[in-house]
Amino acid sequence: APICVAIIIQVCLLFCIGSRIRELLNQTDEVRDGLSVLSDVLSLIERREFHSPHLTTIITALQTDGVPPSRSIAQLRRNIQGLNNCFRNQFSAPLTILLGIPFHYMFAIERWLQRVGPHCPEWLAAVGEFEALCSLAGYAYEHPEDPFPEIADPVEGPRFEGTELGHPLIPLDQVVRNDVTLNSEHRLLMISGSNMSGKSTLMRTVGTNFVLALAGAPVRATRLTVTPMQAGTAMRVQDSLQQGASLFYQSVARLSAVVHLADAPEPVLFLLDEILQGTNSHDRRIGAQSVIETLIERGGIGIVTTHDLALTEITSLFGSQAKNVHFEDQLIDGKMTFDYRMRPGIVEHSNALELMKMMGIELKALDPEQNPESADLKQ
Missing domain, CATH: 3.40.50.300 (P-loop containing nucleotide triphosphate hydrolases)
Incomplete structure (x- = not known):
């Protein structure tokens, strides 16, 4: 009887929030690979020591809640990957749904969006500025004969x-x-x-x-x-x-x-x-x-x-x-x-x-x- 009750509860939950799960899957499917790249780039920036005042200011913007942004982004990617895996295999999908695994991943993603999401624009702006500065530095390195104005x-x-x-x-x-x-x-x-x-x-x-x-x-x-x-x-x-x-x-x-x-x-x-x-x-x-x-x-x-x-x-x-x-x-x-x-x-x-x-x-x-x-x- 307890198992039947649990199954009924899981099925009801699936019907109630199934649309939200599908929405999350659609929204995150396109960015999953990009999150891996973003995490690697942030990790590279975090490991470097900068002496320029401007670069130091950018690094300060990345320091939020004591958790490195690269780790937070990697955590989001793992949760998204886990949610996708729950529905990828047709044979194991019913079991994962009955065990409530997709709901755990979905709630983890929702918590991440509420707790960490507001900091993402700052992180993306910092990475974008680093990318622009690296492009300019690369151009200067490749053209040593050109002077600065x-x-x-x-x-x-x-x-x-x-x-x-x-x-x-x-x-x-x-x-x-x-x-x-x-x-x-x-x-x-x-x-x-x-x-x-x-x-x-x-x-x-x-x-x-x-x-x-x-x-x-x-x-x-x-x-x-x-x-x-x-x-x-x-x-x-x-x-x-x-x-x-x-x-x-x-x-x-x-x-x-x-x-x-x-x-x-x-x-x-x-x-x-x-x-x-x-x-x-x-x-x-x-x-x-x-x-x-x-x-x-x-x-x-x-x-x-x-x-x-x-x-x-x-x-x-x-x-x-x-x-x-x-x-x-x-x-x-x-x-x-x-x-x-x-x-x-x-x-x-x-x-x-x-x-x-x-x-x-x-x-x-x-x-x-x-x-x-x-x-x-x-x-």
């Missing part, structure tokens, strides 16, 4: 002053380096140039090294001095068929986001590639000038690239604070070559027609009498 006092105004800047993703034996100076006295670089000459790559070089610098990593440069700033970029803008947004609309939306960044007290390092594509030269000139004026008036510094030489005239509005520079190509034996060197001034020629010829497109001269608009443009 100098972080200047923002009271002196925004600064991005790099000597022999190169893109970190281009191999050392191929990278071409250029000097870039942006500060309170030189706020704008307007870059013109032919296709594939290096305009966008320079902009990416500046942006990537800026992010590395503020993250605490070494930079691909001989020397780099920066102040803390926000990064506002409008690069690789594309239209969207799904959203029903044209290229020009997407460009304006992206520029609007950059301009709104400038509302904050912290200055903006703006990087605008081929500003306002998808509209005519007249509207592009007015729009680009308005955006650049707004960003500079609000304390920003940055770079703008363009194929539209009319935009290079905008620099005259800012006097010595703005500078025109360019990249160019050379046609040698019918082959286009680039040295990717930034030069002062406005580019003097384009390679668009030469590139079309190289691709086998036959070009025909326009007849001014048949095309009066081209004649007006020529004048």
Whole structure:
């Protein structure tokens, strides 16, 4: 009789909390293997002795209730594994249910969630920060030739002053380096140039090294001095068929986001590639000038690239604070070559027609009498 009563009680319990057991199994099945990795990582961190004040602070966040987090996580994994094992074998599952073993595991997991669960966000944040710091340290170890940047006092105004800047993703034996100076006295670089000459790559070089610098990593440069700033970029803008947004609309939306960044007290390092594509030269000139004026008036510094030489005239509005520079190509034996060197001034020629010829497109001269608009443009 006592056995029958026990069986009835176990069956009733199964019907009452069976849905909760299934819910726990579904929730924990995906994270079971991850808990093992997390426990190993926490154990590795706990065994190390750190002298850095910042790392010591992170370690302090892991010390809760006197039980190492790695042990608590391992305990949770064992309980989850035990609960799964109760239902894995079809022959032994009825016996484990009659003995009430699944209920013991379930209650153990519930107690763990109530007692230890609130500390998990802190542990995950600590592990995440350690992972990020290890990535930066690994990058520094793998690039001993790259120096660490100098972080200047923002009271002196925004600064991005790099000597022999190169893109970190281009191999050392191929990278071409250029000097870039942006500060309170030189706020704008307007870059013109032919296709594939290096305009966008320079902009990416500046942006990537800026992010590395503020993250605490070494930079691909001989020397780099920066102040803390926000990064506002409008690069690789594309239209969207799904959203029903044209290229020009997407460009304006992206520029609007950059301009709104400038509302904050912290200055903006703006990087605008081929500003306002998808509209005519007249509207592009007015729009680009308005955006650049707004960003500079609000304390920003940055770079703008363009194929539209009319935009290079905008620099005259800012006097010595703005500078025109360019990249160019050379046609040698019918082959286009680039040295990717930034030069002062406005580019003097384009390679668009030469590139079309190289691709086998036959070009025909326009007849001014048949095309009066081209004649007006020529004048």
